Amino acid sequence: MECRVLSIQSHVVRGYVGNKSASFPLQLLGFEVDSINSVQFSNHTGYSHWKGQVLTADELHVLYEGIKLNNVHHYDYVLTGYTRDTSFLEMVVDIVQELKRANPNLVYVCDPVLGDHGSMYVPQNLYPVYKNKVVPVADIITPNQFEAELLTGKNISTEKDAVEVMDLLHAMGPDTVVITSSDLPSRLGDRFLVSLGSQRHVRPDGSRTTQRVRLEVPKVDAVFVGTGDLFAAMLLAWTHHYPTDLKTACEKTFSVMHHVIQRTISYAHELAGPGRRPSPPQLELRMVQSKADIEDPAIVTEATVIS
Amino acid sequence: MECRVLSIQSHVVRGYVGNKSATFPLQVLGFEVDSINSVQFSNHTGYAHWKGQVLTAEELNVLYEGIKLNNVNHYDYILTGYSRDISFLETVVDIIKELKKANPSLVYVCDPVMGDQGAMYVPENLLPVYKNKVVPLADILTPNQFEAELLTGRKINTEEDAIEVMDLLHKMGPETVVLTSTDLPSKQGDQFLVALGSQKIKKPDGTNTDQKICMDIPKVDAVFVGTGDLFAAMMLAWTHHHPKDLKTACEKTVSVMHHVIKRTITYANEMAGPGKRPTPAQLELRMVQSKADIENPAIVVEAKVLQKSSQ
Numbered sequence: 301m302e303c304r305v306l307s308i309q310s311h312v313v314r315g316y317v318g319n320k321s322a323s324f325p326l327q328l329l330g331f332e333v334d335s336i337n338s339v340q341f342s343n344h345t346g347y348s349h350w351k352g353q354v355l356t357a358d359e360l361h362v363l364y365e366g367i368k369l370n371n372v373h374h375y376d377y378v379l380t381g382y383t384r385d386t387s388f389l390e391m392v393v394d395i396v397q398e399l400k401r402a403n404p405n406l407v408y409v410c411d412p413v414l415g416d417h418g419s420m421y422v423p424q425n426l427y428p429v430y431k432n433k434v435v436p437v438a439d440i441i442t443p444n445q446f447e448a449e450l451l452t453g454k455n456i457s458t459e460k461d462a463v464e465v466m467d468l469l470h471a472m473g474p475d476t477v478v479i480t481s482s483d484l485p486s487r488l489g490d491r492f493l494v495s496l497g498s499q500r501h502v503r504p505d506g507s508r509t510t511q512r513v514r515l516e517v518p519k520v521d522a523v524f525v526g527t528g529d530l531f532a533a534m535l536l537a538w539t540h541h542y543p544t545d546l547k548t549a550c551e552k553t554f555s556v557m558h559h560v561i562q563r564t565i566s567y568a569h570e571l572a573g574p575g576r577r578p579s580p581p582q583l584e585l586r587m588v589q590s591k592a593d594i595e596d597p598a599i600v601t602e603a604t605v606i607s
Numbered sequence: 608m609e610c611r612v613l614s615i616q617s618h619v620v621r622g623y624v625g626n627k628s629a630t631f632p633l634q635v636l637g638f639e640v641d642s643i644n645s646v647q648f649s650n651h652t653g654y655a656h657w658k659g660q661v662l663t664a665e666e667l668n669v670l671y672e673g674i675k676l677n678n679v680n681h682y683d684y685i686l687t688g689y690s691r692d693i694s695f696l697e698t699v700v701d702i703i704k705e706l707k708k709a710n711p712s713l714v715y716v717c718d719p720v721m722g723d724q725g726a727m728y729v730p731e732n733l734l735p736v737y738k739n740k741v742v743p744l745a746d747i748l749t750p751n752q753f754e755a756e757l758l759t760g761r762k763i764n765t766e767e768d769a770i771e772v773m774d775l776l777h778k779m780g781p782e783t784v785v786l787t788s789t790d791l792p793s794k795q796g797d798q799f800l801v802a803l804g805s806q807k808i809k810k811p812d813g814t815n816t817d818q819k820i821c822m823d824i825p826k827v828d829a830v831f832v833g834t835g836d837l838f839a840a841m842m843l844a845w846t847h848h849h850p851k852d853l854k855t856a857c858e859k860t861v862s863v864m865h866h867v868i869k870r871t872i873t874y875a876n877e878m879a880g881p882g883k884r885p886t887p888a889q890l891e892l893r894m895v896q897s898k899a900d901i902e903n904p905a906i907v908v909e910a911k912v913l914q915k916s917s918q
Contacts, residue, residue: 306620311618311642311644313641313642313670313674314674323631324631324634327631327894327895328635328898330895330896331895332895333895334620334621335620336620337618337644337647340643340644340670341670341673342670342671342673342674342677343673343674343677343679347677348676348677349673349676349677350677351672351676352669352673353662353666353669353670355647355660362658362659363620363647363649363658363659363660364649365649365658366620366648366649366650366656366658367620367621367649367650369655369658370650370656372888581679587634588634588637588638588640589637591635591637
C-alpha cells in the first residue's frame with residue numbers, strides 16, 4: 301500500500317494528543333505519515349502545567365515551501381485537528397487547496413474542533429473560518445454534536461434532527477460526516493452514547509445515494525485527551541480500506557477506540573489505586589500497548605443502518 | 608514492558624531521520640517514547656532544498672521545565688544524536704545530569720555525531736563539548752571510526768588499534784561502545800565493512816570483564832540518511848533485552864539495519880528506473896514497510912567474539 305498522509309497537528313513531548321496520537325496508529329497500518337507539528341508542548345493542556353512553543357502561520361508556510369521546492373507535495377490524505385489560531389487555520393486551507401490541485405483525488409479528513417458540551421473551547425473567531433473556508437474543502441468531517449450544531453445552526457434533539465444536520469453538512473462540502481458523540485438517548489440505556497454517520501455516494505449511473513449509520517457506544521467515566529485525534533486518524537484508515545462502506549469503517553474505528561480506552565482506563569486505575577481518580581498523566585492513552593488492536597481491531601460495536 | 612525513553616533529536620516533516628527514524632521502531636518494540644524535537648525541517652539536508660526552524664537551548668529548557676513541573680521527569684533511557692549547537696548540547700547535558708539524579712539507573716545512549724570519512728560535518732567547537740561533557744555521561748556510545756579517533760586522539764589502522772580506542776572510550780565513561788563502521792579490511796572482501804563492539808560487564812563476584820566483538824557488514828552502494836539514528840535506537844532496544852550480551856544485541860541491531868536498507872535500496876532503484884541513481888527522496892528509509900523486521904529481525908550477520916589477548 302502506497303499511501304501518504306500529511307498530518308498538521310500538535311506535538312507533545314509526553315503523551316498522546318495531536319500528531320502523537322495520530323502518527324503511530326497510521327504508521328502501524330502502513331500509511332506514510334508526513335507530519336507538521338503546529339505546536340511543541342511538554343504535554344497536553346489538561347495537566348497542572350504545560351510549557352512550549354507554537355508554530356506561526358508563516359513558519360507553517362515555510363515548511364510547506366520546503367516540501368514544494370523538492371516537488372514532493374503529493375499526498376493522498378490531509379488530516380487536521382485542534383487549532384487555536386485563525387491565520388494558521390487559513391494557511392492550512394491554502395495548503396489543502398494547493399495540494400488538491402496537485403492531486404484532485406486527495407481526501408481531506410477534518411476534525412472541526414470547536415468545543416463540546418455546549419461551549420466553545422477555541423477562540424470564537426475560528427468559527428466562521430471553519431464554516432466558510434475549512435468545511436467546504438473537507439471530504440470527511442468528525443464533529444461532535446455541539447460542533448455539528450454550531451456549523452449548521454440547527455439543534456439536535458432527535459435522530460431525525462441528526463440526519464438533517466448531517467445532510468446540511470454534506471451540502472457544505474464533505475461526502476462523509478460522522479457525529480462522534482451526541483446526547484441522544486441510546487436504546488441500550490444511559491451507559492451508552494449515540495454516534496451517527498452519513499456518507500454520500502454517486503452510483504455508476506450518476507444517481508446519488510446516502511448510507512446512514514447509528515452506533516451505541518459505551519460511555520467511560522473518565523476524561524480522555526487525544527481520543528478525538530485517534531478517532532479521526534482511524535476513520536481515515538478504515539474509510540481508506542472501506543471507501544463505500546461507512547458501516548464497516550465506523551465499526552472498526554469505534555472498536556479500536558474501545559480497545560484503547562479500556563486498556564487505558566484499566567491501567568490508569570491500577571496506577572491511581574483503589575478509590576482514587578486517575579490523574580491526566582495516568583490517563584494517557586495506552587497507544588504503544590494497543591498495537592495489536594490497532595492493526596486488527598476485534599469488532600465490539602455493531603452499526604445499524606438507518607434510513 | 609514499562610520502559611520510557613526521552614529522545615532529543617531532529618524532526619522532519621517528510622522522511623526518516625532523527626526522531627522520525629528513532630520513534631516508530633522503538634514504539635513498535637513497546638517502548639514509550641517521549642520526544643523533544645530539536646528542529647523541525649521540511650526534510651533532511653541532503654535534498655536539493657530544505658526549510659524549517661530550530662529549537663534554541665532556552666526553548667529546550669522550557670519544554671523540560673514543563674515535564675519537571677508535572678513530576679513526570681522519570682526516564683529509563685535517553686537518546687540523542689545529531690546536534691549543531693553548543694549551547695543546545697550543553698543544555699542537553701544538564702538535563703541528562705538531572706534525569707540521572709532522578710533515576711540513577713538511567714541509561715544514556717549517545718550517538719556522538721561529528722563527521723565521517725575524515726571530515727567533520729558539525730561545527731568544530733562541538734568536539735570539546737562531546738569529549739569533556741557528553742561522552743563522560745554516556746552509557747552506550749555509537750561512534751563511527753572518524754568520531755572514535757577524534758574523541759580519543761588515536762588513529763585506527765588495525766583491529767588492535769580499534770580495541771585500544773574502544774578501551775580508551777570506556778575510560779571516558781560509556782560501558783558499551785560500538786564502532787558502527789570502519790575502514791578496516793574485512794576477511795570477507797571489499798564488499799564488506801568491519802564494525803566492532805566492546806562492553807564492560809561486572810561479574811557477580813564483583814570483578815570486571817569485557818566482551819569484544821566484530822562483525823562483517825555488507826556494504827551498500829548508496830548514501831542513506833537516518834540509518835545512524837535507526838542504529839542507535841535499535842541498539843537501545845536490543846541492549847535493553849540483552850543487557851549482558853553485546854554479541855546478540857549487535858546481531859539483532861545490524862540485522863534490522865540490513866533488512867531496512869535492503870528494502871529501501873530495492874524500492875529506490877525501482878522508483879529511479881534502470882541505470883539511474885536514486886534521489887534523496889527516493890532513498891528515504893522504508894520504515895513503515897519494515898515493521899515485521901523491526902519487531903522480530905531474522906539474524907543475517909553473525910558477530911564474532913574476539914579472544915582477549917591478555918586479562
